[in-house]
Amino acid sequence: MSRRRMLAIGGTIAFVLVFAAVAFYAKRGLPGWARRSGPKAAVTAASVQAPSGRKIKARLFYVAEDGTRLTSVERDVAYGEGADEQAREIVAAQITPVAEPLLSAIPSGTTLRAVFITKTGEAYVDLSREARDAHPGGTVDELLTVYTIVNALTVNLPAVTHVQVLVDGKEVDTLAGHVDLRRPLAKNLAWVQ
Amino acid sequence: MTARPLSLLSVAVTAAFLIALAAAISSQTAQPPALSLLSKDGRRALPIALVADQDFVALDDLAAAFQLTVREESLGAVTVSYKGKTIVLTPDQALASVSGRLVALPAPAARNGRRWLVPVEFISRALSLIYDARLDLRKPSRLLVIGDLRVPRITVRYDPLGTAGRLTIDATPRATATVTQEAEHLTIKFEADALDVPNPPLTSPGSSGVILSVRLVDATTMAVDLGPRVAGFKATSQPVDTTMRLAIDLVAAQTDAAVPAPPQPPPDLPPAFGQAVSTFRTIAIDPGHGGDDEGAKSADGAKEKDLTLAIARRVKSVIEARLGLRVLLTRDDDRGVPLDERTSIANNNKADLFISLHANGSRRPATAGAAIFVAAFDTETVQAAGGGVRVPTFGGGSREIELVPWDLAQTRHLDQSAAFADLVEQAFHDRVPLAERPVDRAPLRVLESANMPAVLIELGYLTNPDQAALLGGDAFQNGVVQALFDAIVKFRETWPAGGAR
Numbered sequence: 001m002s003r004r005r006m007l008a009i010g011g012t013i014a015f016v017l018v019f020a021a022v023a024f025y026a027k028r029g030l031p032g033w034a035r036r037s038g039p040k041a042a043v044t045a046a047s048v049q050a051p052s053g054r055k056i057k058a059r060l061f062y063v064a065e066d067g068t069r070l071t072s073v074e075r076d077v078a079y080g081e082g083a084d085e086q087a088r089e090i091v092a093a094q095i096t097p098v099a100e101p102l103l104s105a106i107p108s109g110t111t112l113r114a115v116f117i118t119k120t121g122e123a124y125v126d127l128s129r130e131a132r133d134a135h136p137g138g139t140v141d142e143l144l145t146v147y148t149i150v151n152a153l154t155v156n157l158p159a160v161t162h163v164q165v166l167v168d169g170k171e172v173d174t175l176a177g178h179v180d181l182r183r184p185l186a187k188n189l190a191w192v193q
Numbered sequence: 194m195t196a197r198p199l200s201l202l203s204v205a206v207t208a209a210f211l212i213a214l215a216a217a218i219s220s221q222t223a224q225p226p227a228l229s230l231l232s233k234d235g236r237r238a239l240p241i242a243l244v245a246d247q248d249f250v251a252l253d254d255l256a257a258a259f260q261l262t263v264r265e266e267s268l269g270a271v272t273v274s275y276k277g278k279t280i281v282l283t284p285d286q287a288l289a290s291v292s293g294r295l296v297a298l299p300a301p302a303a304r305n306g307r308r309w310l311v312p313v314e315f316i317s318r319a320l321s322l323i324y325d326a327r328l329d330l331r332k333p334s335r336l337l338v339i340g341d342l343r344v345p346r347i348t349v350r351y352d353p354l355g356t357a358g359r360l361t362i363d364a365t366p367r368a369t370a371t372v373t374q375e376a377e378h379l380t381i382k383f384e385a386d387a388l389d390v391p392n393p394p395l396t397s398p399g400s401s402g403v404i405l406s407v408r409l410v411d412a413t414t415m416a417v418d419l420g421p422r423v424a425g426f427k428a429t430s431q432p433v434d435t436t437m438r439l440a441i442d443l444v445a446a447q448t449d450a451a452v453p454a455p456p457q458p459p460p461d462l463p464p465a466f467g468q469a470v471s472t473f474r475t476i477a478i479d480p481g482h483g484g485d486d487e488g489a490k491s492a493d494g495a496k497e498k499d500l501t502l503a504i505a506r507r508v509k510s511v512i513e514a515r516l517g518l519r520v521l522l523t524r525d526d527d528r529g530v531p532l533d534e535r536t537s538i539a540n541n542n543k544a545d546l547f548i549s550l551h552a553n554g555s556r557r558p559a560t561a562g563a564a565i566f567v568a569a570f571d572t573e574t575v576q577a578a579g580g581g582v583r584v585p586t587f588g589g590g591s592r593e594i595e596l597v598p599w600d601l602a603q604t605r606h607l608d609q610s611a612a613f614a615d616l617v618e619q620a621f622h623d624r625v626p627l628a629e630r631p632v633d634r635a636p637l638r639v640l641e642s643a644n645m646p647a648v649l650i651e652l653g654y655l656t657n658p659d660q661a662a663l664l665g666g667d668a669f670q671n672g673v674v675q676a677l678f679d680a681i682v683k684f685r686e687t688w689p690a691g692g693a694r
Contacts, residue, residue, distance in 0.1 A: 138554025
């Protein structure tokens with residue numbers, strides 16, 4: 001077998017293998033090691049930077065002028081296929097840092113790890129540890145942080161009735177020593193102007 | 194403006210009392226009311242002007258009574274000075290700046306000809322912060338107690354009972370009294386410096402002719418005019434919390450057919466000697482945060498955990514000394530205490546009230562004001578907590594017992610918690626700047642397991658530089674302590690006798 005022919009066969013095999021691998025993972029999704037590079041960054045980027053994709057209108061929540069309540073703002077949020085994906089897009093948009101005059105009640109550096117919704121309408125929102133560790137404290141500020149997330153999902157997704165916030169994949173008592181996070185919380189518009 | 198030392202106004206107590214009595218009588222004939230100033234030097238009247246239903250006093254009258262210097266500044270402001278400390282009043286603003294700190298007044302200062310008038314609350318909210326002696330303004334009775342005098346509030350109640358009736362006289366704070374009978378009068382002499390008595394002392398003496406009237410005889414003595422049916426009396430006294438309750442059972446002479454049968458005693462008759470009394474004994478104060486958990490912080494480094502501990506210690510010492518209650522602190526040093534442990538301390542010691550003290554934080558630096566929180570639960574959660582279960586009993590059979598999950602214990606006390614929150618709000622009004630919505634409900638972890646009325650009080654915002662300075666000051670902290678004292682005293686008055694809660 002000539003050297004040229006061996007190269008052609010090897011190249012063909014390599015091409016087929018690469019093509020098969022791409023087709024396989026396109027169908028099944030990337031393995032964990034490949035996704036570990038930053039799923040929240042990817043989600044955040046999708047909702048903030050994708051100007052051309054399909055969008056929905058969602059009400060997002062920010063700290064009101066008086067500092068003791070939330071105010072809601074209607075914004076474009078990336079479309080997500082199914083309730084879980086849409087919930088993920090909404091929370092990702094909600095925790096994305098915003099510029100003045102908007103002021104977010106989410107501690108800076110907080111990223112989204114996961115969102116899933118049970119058949120009974122309870123959504124679990126798993127935030128990174130910054131949600132707790134970088135929280136500035138105070139009952140009212142903590143209430144605004146929690147109800148930003150709770151209301152963002154319950155107001156925009158009829159399928160979600162309650163929301164429980166997790167931190168780093170685990171249940172937590174509170175974010176800053178006040179608001180009970182051991183149970184899923186219902187929508188509460190008393191904290192919205 | 195001239196200043197006249199209070200000591201120069203001293204009048205013998207009896208003579209002063211006659212003046213006050215004359216003022217009281219004249220007030221009944223729609224004359225302008227007066228504020229009674231009571232100090233160890235005697236009693237004097239300070240004229241009150243009614244402006245838009247608000248009680249106002251003249252600044253120059255206050256200046257004379259309290260050795261103040263009042264000066265009108267070029268830009269229209271009025272400064273009131275006392276021993277180097279200054280209050281600034283700005284016309285058209287319902288505010289006073291007291292040594293640089295703002296306090297709210299119910300109305301702005303008003304000019305009446307050449308005189309400046311200020312709302313009477315100026316005395317309790319502003320002047321008391323800079324004055325040497327304690328100023329205790331009792332607005333309902335238009336009385337200002339200066340210094341540490343024993344001036345119990347007296348309330349008198351008459352209940353028809355048996356063949357005659359019972360007169361119940363409460364003195365708060367406690368003052369003992371001796372009762373003697375002279376012909377158709379009972380004379381009640383109190384061990385006090387003066388009495389704070391409503392006018393008239395008894396609004397409904399009943400129609401059966403047992404009591405004709407109750408009146409004030411002198412600064413510390415009251416008299417009861419008895420009807421001809423009364424043959425004798427039996428007096429017993431009993432301390433009830435901060436109150437000394439004097440029960441005078443009046444005994445009727447043999448009745449004849451013309452005298453109608455007396456009505457049955459009302460079901461809420463106050464307890465006399467030997468009957469059950471309030472068992473409000475223990476308060477748990479929870480200084481928020483501690484140890485590594487510093488809580489909210491001010492720009493200049495003041496920490497919530499230090500502030501809450503300092504105020505909790507003050508509350509403890511005042512409540513224990515003045516009310517004789519047991520006060521538990523969930524922490525008495527700078528250490529972290531888990532939230533469940535804080536509630537456990539209250540539950541295991543059978544505290545009757547749980548107060549968690551905090552300071553707030555906001556991402557908006559201008560946010561200000563105190564707020565009182567009561568626990569909030571979802572409706573489904575409360576319903577789920579209300580069930581009983583049947584358990585087997587010794588010797589066979591079963592009985593139903595009430596089971597409430599640990600983290601839902603507060604569901605049974607929400608109404609009383611809300612009632613106490615309202616009392617704190619009322620007590621704060623004169624002393625502590627309040628948020629726009631001062632009482633709120635929220636799912637707060639430390640309150641949910643409390644098996645007694647419980648509130649969480651956010652005293653103000655450390656993230657607001659003005660509030661941070663205020664929160665750290667003695668005057669503010671003393672105001673908080675006094676307000677909590679007042680709220681606790683009022684709350685205890687509602688406490689059921691005999692320990693049932």
